Amino acid sequence: MARLLGICTITLVVLVMIAAWVSGMILSYFTDPVPYDGPPHPQGDRPPYPGATADNLWWFIHISDIHISRFRDPQRAVDFKTFCMENIDVIRPEVVVVTGDLTDAKTYDNIGSTQFEIEWQTYQNTIKHARIPERTVWLDVRGNHDAFDIPHTRHDTNYYRKYSVLGEQGDTTFMYQHKTSFGTYSFISLYALLDPGPKRPFNFFGAIPEGEMDRLESYVSQVEKQSSNNHTIFFGHYPTSTILTSHRRLTQNLRKGIAYLCGHLHSLGGLARHMEATHKTGSLELEVEDWKVNRMYRIMAFDHDMLSFVDVKLNEWPAIVITNPKRARFMAPEHEPVHKMIHSTHIRVLVFSPDPIKVVTISIDGHVIGAAKHVEGPLYVAPWKPGMYSKGLHEISVIAEDFSGRSNVNKEHFSLDDSKPEQWFIATVVLLIDITKAFMLWNFLMLCPIILLLVMLRTQVRKTAAGFYRSVVVRGLIRLSHVDLFFYSIIGLLVYPYIGPWCIGHFLTGHIGVSTAYGIYTIGSWVPETFGMVVTVIDTLLIYIPLILFCAIHLSPPPPHVSNGTVSSSNRNAKRQNSALNLVWTLVSIPGMILGALFQAYNLYNLYSAYGWLTLFISPKFLWSYLWSYYLAYRAVTAGPVWVRQRSC
Numbered sequence: 201m202a203r204l205l206g207i208c209t210i211t212l213v214v215l216v217m218i219a220a221w222v223s224g225m226i227l228s229y230f231t232d233p234v235p236y237d238g239p240p241h242p243q244g245d246r247p248p249y250p251g252a253t254a255d256n257l258w259w260f261i262h263i264s265d266i267h268i269s270r271f272r273d274p275q276r277a278v279d280f281k282t283f284c285m286e287n288i289d290v291i292r293p294e295v296v297v298v299t300g301d302l303t304d305a306k307t308y309d310n311i312g313s314t315q316f317e318i319e320w321q322t323y324q325n326t327i328k329h330a331r332i333p334e335r336t337v338w339l340d341v342r343g344n345h346d347a348f349d350i351p352h353t354r355h356d357t358n359y360y361r362k363y364s365v366l367g368e369q370g371d372t373t374f375m376y377q378h379k380t381s382f383g384t385y386s387f388i389s390l391y392a393l394l395d396p397g398p399k400r401p402f403n404f405f406g407a408i409p410e411g412e413m414d415r416l417e418s419y420v421s422q423v424e425k426q427s428s429n430n431h432t433i434f435f436g437h438y439p440t441s442t443i444l445t446s447h448r449r450l451t452q453n454l455r456k457g458i459a460y461l462c463g464h465l466h467s468l469g470g471l472a473r474h475m476e477a478t479h480k481t482g483s484l485e486l487e488v489e490d491w492k493v494n495r496m497y498r499i500m501a502f503d504h505d506m507l508s509f510v511d512v513k514l515n516e517w518p519a520i521v522i523t524n525p526k527r528a529r530f531m532a533p534e535h536e537p538v539h540k541m542i543h544s545t546h547i548r549v550l551v552f553s554p555d556p557i558k559v560v561t562i563s564i565d566g567h568v569i570g571a572a573k574h575v576e577g578p579l580y581v582a583p584w585k586p587g588m589y590s591k592g593l594h595e596i597s598v599i600a601e602d603f604s605g606r607s608n609v610n611k612e613h614f615s616l617d618d619s620k621p622e623q624w625f626i627a628t629v630v631l632l633i634d635i636t637k638a639f640m641l642w643n644f645l646m647l648c649p650i651i652l653l654l655v656m657l658r659t660q661v662r663k664t665a666a667g668f669y670r671s672v673v674v675r676g677l678i679r680l681s682h683v684d685l686f687f688y689s690i691i692g693l694l695v696y697p698y699i700g701p702w703c704i705g706h707f708l709t710g711h712i713g714v715s716t717a718y719g720i721y722t723i724g725s726w727v728p729e730t731f732g733m734v735v736t737v738i739d740t741l742l743i744y745i746p747l748i749l750f751c752a753i754h755l756s757p758p759p760p761h762v763s764n765g766t767v768s769s770s771n772r773n774a775k776r777q778n779s780a781l782n783l784v785w786t787l788v789s790i791p792g793m794i795l796g797a798l799f800q801a802y803n804l805y806n807l808y809s810a811y812g813w814l815t816l817f818i819s820p821k822f823l824w825s826y827l828w829s830y831y832l833a834y835r836a837v838t839a840g841p842v843w844v845r846q847r848s849c
C-alpha cells in the first residue's frame with residue numbers, strides 16, 4: 201500500500217514537472233523578445249541623425265474595419281466623415297492605409313450577408329466630399345465583408361471596384377511606392393480574399409491563390425533589387441494567422457519588410473487591445489483596432505527610417521507619437537537603423553491637435569527633461585544626452601496640452617542597447633500561430649481520447665463489468681459502448697464532420713454549393729474556407745460531450761450491491777460520497793443537455809438566416825445530426841431513468 205502510494209506520488213510529481221516545463225516552454229516561445237544577432241543596420245552609424253530639424257520624417261495612417269452599415273449604428277458613418285474631414289486635416293498624413301471591411305454587408309438580422317450598393321455609395325460619397333484623393337494617398341483594400349456573396353471579382357456586385365478609391369487596381373496584389381526627397385517606401389498589399397466569396401459565416405479565413413503569391417514574390421524581388429528602397433511595408437485585411445496558404449512561403453516574403461499591417465480580428469472584441477507582435481523573423485505584425493465599434497486608428501511615422509506609431513481614438517486629442525527614441529518593444533534592428541538613436545541630439549515627438557499646442561513636457565524615468573520646442577508642423581524636440589541611458593530599458597513620458605485645455609500623455613519604454621520587454625502573450629499567440637491548424641489540432645486532441653475510450657470500453661471491458669463500478673458515469677459509459685446504437689451513432693456523430701459534406705445550399709445568392717469542413721464547392725470552384733474547424737470544436741464541447749454524458753447516465757445499470765459482510769464506517773462514508781457525486785453528475789447532465797439543445801437551435805437559426813431553408817434542410821452536419829442526437833437522448837431516457845433503478849436496489 202505504502203509502495204503504491206509512493207509510486208503514485210512520484211508519478212504525480214513527474215507529471216506536474218513535465219506540465220510545468222511544457223507550459224514554461226510555450227510561455228517563453230510566445231513572450232521572449234526576439235533576439236537579433238545579425239550585422240548592425242548599414243545606416244545606423246551614418247548621419248543624418250535625429251536632431252532639431254524636421255527632416256527625414258514623414259507619417260501615415262492605418263485604419264481598418266470601418267463596416268459602414270445601412271442597418272446599424274448610423275453614427276459610424278457620420279464619425280467616418282469626421283475622420284475624413286477633420287482628422288485628416290489635422291494630421292495631414294501622406295498615405296492612408298485602409299485594410300478592408302469598408303462596408304458591413306450584413307443584413308438587417310445581423311446574420312445574413314450580401315453586398316448593399318448604398319453602403320458603398322456612402323463610403324464613396326464620404327471620400328469624395330472630403331476630397332481625399334487631392335489631399336493624401338488613400339490605399340483602400342477589400343476585407344472579407346467586402347467579399348460576402350460575390351460570385352467572382354468581375355461581377356457587378358463587387359462594388360469595391362466601382363466605389364473604392366483604388367478600384368480594380370486594388371483588387372489584386374499590388375505595390376505603391378511612396379517617394380520622398382530622403383527615400384522610397386514601398387507598400388505591398390497581401391491579397392487573400394476568397395473568390396468566389398461565400399456569404400458569412402463561412403467566409404472568415406482568407407486564402408492566398410497561387411497567382412497572387414507569385415505576384416507578391418515578384419514585387420518583393422523587384423523591391424529587393426532597388427538600392428533606393430528604404431522600407432517595405434506589407435498590408436492586407438487578414439492577420440497571417442487567419443490565412444490559408446503555404447506559411448513558409450509567406451514568411452519568406454514578409455520577412456523582407458519591417459511590418460505587416462492588418463485588421464480583421466477587431467482586437468478580439470476588446471480582449472487584446474494591442475494585437476501587435478514581433479515574428480521570429482524579426483518583422484512586425486501590427487493589427488489595428490477597429491473603427492466599427494472602437495473608432496480607433498493608428499498614426500505611424502518614419503523618423504530617420506525608424507518606425508513608430510500610436511493608436512488614436514476619435515476625438516481624443518492631442519495625439520502624441522514619440523519618434524526618437526523609438527519604442528523598445530517594436531524595434532526591428534534588421535530593418536531600421538536603431539543605432540541612430542545613440543547618435544541623436546534631440547528627443548523628437550509629433551503632437552497633433554485641432555487646436556494650437558500649449559505645452560509639451562518630456563520626462564525620462566520620472567525626471568522632467570523640460571518643455572519641448574516647436575520646430576514646424578507637429579514636430580516638437582528637446583535636446584538630450586543619450587549616453588545617460590545606454591543600458592537597459594527606460595521610460596519616456598510625454599504630456600501634451602492644447603489651448604482648449606485638452607491634454608494627453610504617452611508613455612513608452614525605449615532602450616539604446618537593444619533590450620526589449622517581453623512580448624504580450626495573447627497577441628503573439630493569436631498572431632503567430634496558424635489558427636486553422638491550431639483548431640484542427642484541438643479537434644484531434646479532443647476526439648481521440650473520447651473515441652479511444654469508447655473503443656477500449658467496448659473491446660477490453662466485459663458488458664457485465666458495468667455493474668461493479670460505483671461511479672454512475674463509468675457504469676453508463678461501459679453500457680453505452682456495448683450498445684451498438686449508441687456506440688456507432690456517437691462515433692459517427694463525432695467523426696462525420698471531417699469526412700462528409702456538411703450541407704447543400706445557397707452559399708451565394710442564386711448558386712448551389714456543398715460545404716465541408718475544409719471548404720465549399722460552388723460555381724465550379726473550390727473555396728478553401730476552414731471556419732468549420734472552429735465550429736466543430738464548439739459543437740463537440742457544447743453538444744456532443746454533454747450528449748455522451750447524458751446518455752451514459754441514463755443508460756447506467758444499477759450500482760453494485762452492498763456485500764452482506766461487515767461494512768466498515770469508512771466504507772460507508774465512501775459510499776455516501778460516491779452517491780453524492782453520482783447525484784451531481786446526474787444533475788449536471790440535464791442542464792448540459794438543455795444548453796446543448798439551445799445551442800443546436802441557435803446554430804440552426806443561424807444556418808437558416810445565413811443561407812436559407814434549403815441549407816437548413818439538407819444539412820447532415822447540422823439538422824440531421826441534431827435530430828439523431830435527440831433520438832439518442834430519447835432512447836437513453838426511455839431505457840429507464842437511473843434514479844428509479846437506484847432506489848430499487
Ligand SMILES: *[C@@H]1O[C@H](CO)[C@@H](O)[C@H](O)[C@H]1NC(C)=O
Pocket residue numbers: 243247248256257382383384427428429430503504505
Ligand atoms: C534612405 O536610404 C538611403 C540609401 O540607403 C539613405 O541614404 C537615406 O539616408 C535613407 N533615408 C533615411 C531617412 O534614412
